[in-house]
Amino acid sequence: MMDVARHAGVSSMTVSRALREPDKVSEESRRRIRAAISEIGYLPNRLAGSLASNRSSVVGLILPSIQNSLFANTIQGISDVLRSSGFHLMIGDSGYSLAEEEALISMLLAQRVSGLVLHNTRHTARARWLIQEGRIPTVETGNLARQPLDMSVSYSNYAATKAMTLHLARRGYRMIGLVSLPTKDNDRAKQRRRGYCAALEEAGLTADPALALEAAPGLATGAEALVHLVEAHPKLDAVFFAGDVLAVGAILECQRRGWAVPSRVAIASFDDLDLLQHIVPAVTTIRIPRYEIGRRSAEVLLDRITGKADGALCIDLGFEIIQRQST
Amino acid sequence: MMDVARHAGVSSMTVSRALREPDKVSEESRRRIRAAISEIGYLPNRLAGSLASNRSSVVGLILPSIQNSLFANTIQGISDVLRSSGFHLMIGDSGYSLAEEEALISMLLAQRVSGLVLHNTRHTARARWLIQEGRIPTVETGNLARQPLDMSVSYSNYAATKAMTLHLARRGYRMIGLVSLPTKDNDRAKQRRRGYCAALEEAGLTADPALALEAAPGLATGAEALVHLVEAHPKLDAVFFAGDVLAVGAILECQRRGWAVPSRVAIASFDDLDLLQHIVPAVTTIRIPRYEIGRRSAEVLLDRITGKADGALCIDLGFEIIQRQST
DNA sequence: TTGTACGCGTTATCAG
DNA sequence: CTGATAACGCGTACAA
Secondary structure (H helix, E strand, C coil): CHHHHHHHCCCHHHHHHHHHCHHHCCHHHHHHHHHHHHHHCCCCCHHHHHHHHCCCCEEEEEECCCCCHHHHHHHHHHHHHHHHCCCEEEEEECCCCHHHHHHHHHHHHHCCCCEEEECCCCCCHHHHHHHHHCCCCEEECCCCCCCCCCEEEECCHHHHHHHHHHHHHHCCCCCEEEEECCCCCCHHHHHHHHHHHHHHHHHCCCCCHHHEEECCCCHHHHHHHHHHHHHHCCCCCEEEEECCCHHHHHHHHHHHHCCCCCCCCEEEEECCCHHHHHCCCCCEEEECCHHHHHHHHHHHHHHHHCCCCCCCEEEECCCEEECCCCC | CHHHHHHHCCCHHHHHHHHHCHHHCCHHHHHHHHHHHHHHCCCCCHHHHHHHHCCCCEEEEEECCCCCHHHHHHHHHHHHHHHHCCCEEEEEECCCCHHHHHHHHHHHHHCCCCEEEECCCCCCHHHHHHHHHCCCCEEECCCCCCCCCCEEEECCHHHHHHHHHHHHHHCCCCCEEEEECCCCCCHHHHHHHHHHHHHHHHHCCCCCHHHEEECCCCHHHHHHHHHHHHHHCCCCCEEEEECCCHHHHHHHHHHHHCCCCCCCCEEEEECCCHHHHHCCCCCEEEECCHHHHHHHHHHHHHHHHCCCCCCCEEEECCCEEECCCCC
16 A cells, blocks of 8 residues: 555555545545556555454354255345445354354454354354454344344244144144254244144144154155155144255155145145245245345344444344145 | 453463464463453454464355355355364355456455455456466366366366267257356356257257257246247257256146156256255256365365465366256 | 564544 | 554564
8 A cells, every 4th residue: 555655646544545535535646546556456455454443344144054045045135235335244154053153253253243143043151242242233033032132133933833834724734744953953943843833722733742843954854754744644634844945855755656735735834945836736835035134134234333223123024924736 | 462461471472372373382371371361251353363464264255146056065165174274254246247256356355365266267357367466376166267267176067068968869869959047257158058069069960059048047947948949849859957947947847737758858957956856757967066166175275375285276076977767 | 482573554543 | 635653453583
C-alpha cells in the first residue's frame, strides 16, 4: 500500500481512504490512486485491515455434515446475502459431534469471524461460554430454540412432525410408523420423535414404541426400515420417514417389491426434495424453507454486525404440508 | 496474550512458543501458561499470527454452485484432510460465471489464503495473472487441464464421455443421443460433447447434431429432453445424460409413460449418484471419484504449502464405467 | 530455555 | 480533503 501511495504521490492513509470511503477523497487523488493500483497490481491485505480495525468480513458456518443437499440450500441462502454485502463464508463440518463443534467454534473465533451460524441448538458448556463471553452475533438454524444462545431463525421440528402425523391420522391411517434419524446428539431428531408421539396421543392412536425406528441417512436404510416395519406389523398402514432421503429409499423398495403405495402402505416424508414430486407415486411431504432460513439468518446477522439491530431474536419461518399421491 | 504472560509470570514470547512449539518450553512454564490461559479465557488471534508470520491456515475453494450434491463429496474430501492438518476452508460460489470467479479469487487472495482449489479450468486473464503473480499454490479439479495453472487433480471429461459412448456402441446401440449441461462458460460440458462426438466417429455411427441436446440441471429438464429426443427420432435407441440428475428425471419420465428401459430406449448417466443404483431399472453410469479428488487435492496443496513438494503436477484419478440394467 | 526489539500492513485518531 | 503517528496482536531474529 505504501508503494501505491508513493506512485500516486499521496500518503498511505489517503490510499486507505480511497479504498473504503471514496467520498472523502478528491477526484484527482482517486484517479491517481486507481492508476497506481493497477500499475503495481496491488491487492489489499485484509488480515492487516481486520487486525487494525478489529472487524472482519468473514462469517462462520458450522453444519453437522456438508454432504447433505438440504443444507446446501441453506448455505446458498447465506452465501447469496453475504456476497451482496461483501462478506464471506468460512465453513466447518462438525460430523454430528458436539465436541467437534466446540473445536470449530474456537477456531472460527480465533480467526475473528464477525458472526456465526450454527445448525445445532445443543452445544457443549464451553461452546456456549465462548459465544456468550465473546459477544459474537450468532444464529441457530436447525430447530426453533426455546432458549436461543443469541438469535434463532428456524422452524419447529416438533410442530412439523406433529402436524404431519395428525395429517396422516385425519386421512384415516390408524397405525402409523415413524422412521427418524439417530437421536443421539441430535436435538432435531429428538424433537421429531416428540412431535410424532404427541400427535398419536392427540389423535387417540396407540403409540407402540416398536413402530418408531431410527435409521442412518441413506436410501438403503430407508428401504430396510420400511421392510422391517411392514413385515413385523401386518396392520401398519402408514410410515412417516422423518429424515433426509429415507422416504425415497422406501418408495423405490416398494417399486421393487410391487407394494402399492398408498393402498398397502402410505409413505410420507420430511423436506421437499425435488425428487419427491417426480417419483411415482409423488410423495406427501413437509416443505421446510431451507433457502429462506439461510437468507434470513444472514440478514439478521448482518443487521447485528453493522449495528442496525440488537438484542435477541427468534424467527419462526414455519413449514407447509404438501399432500401428494403417496398418502 | 500479554495478560496470559503476566499471569504466568513469563514473557509473551514464551506464551507464543508454548502454543506453537511446546517442546521448546520448560514443563513448568507450560503448566503455568496453561493455567493462565484457562483462567483468563484467552483465545489466540490468528489474524495477528498470520500477519506476522505471513502464513495463514486457510484454504480457499471456488465452486460453480454450492447446491450440487456432487461437489459436496469433493468438499468433504478437502475438508477432512484440511481439518486433520489444522487448516480450514473458505468457500465461494461463482454461479458458473468467470467474472464472479475472478472476484472471488481476489477476495480470497486479499484474505491471504495459503492455497486455492478451483473447479473451473477456464479463467479470466486477470484471474490467471492473480494466481501466477501471487505465486499461490492452486489446484484445479473440474477437468484434467491440458495446461494447468499450477496443479491439477481430476479426471478427463473427454475420456469418460467417450468411453461411455463407445460402451453403448459396443452393446449394440446404433443411434445414441446426448444430453449435456449448457456448454456456455463450462469447459467440462464442452469436453463431454467432444468425447461423445469422437466416440461416434470412432464407432462409425452417424453424428446427427440434432441428437445432441443441452439441458439445464434438474429432473424436469432431463425428462423433457428425453421426450423430445424419443418423439423426434423414432429409431433412437439410447440416450446418454452427461450431467447431474438429468438421467434420473429421464428414468422417472419413462416410469410415468410406461416406456420400457432399456428395450424401448436405453439410458446412461454421468456420476454415480447413490440413487442410480436403487432406482428401477438401475442406471448404467460413470463413477467419478469425487471424494478422492477432494482428498488428493487437499493433500497436494498441503504438501506445497508446507514445502514438502514443489513444481507443477497433474494427477488423473480416472473413472469407472458401471454397467447396470438400464443399457 | 527465555527474553528483547522490531516489523507485518492496515486503520483510528487527531491535527493540519 | 490530507497526513503523521500510534496502535492492532503476534512471530522472527537475534541475544542472553
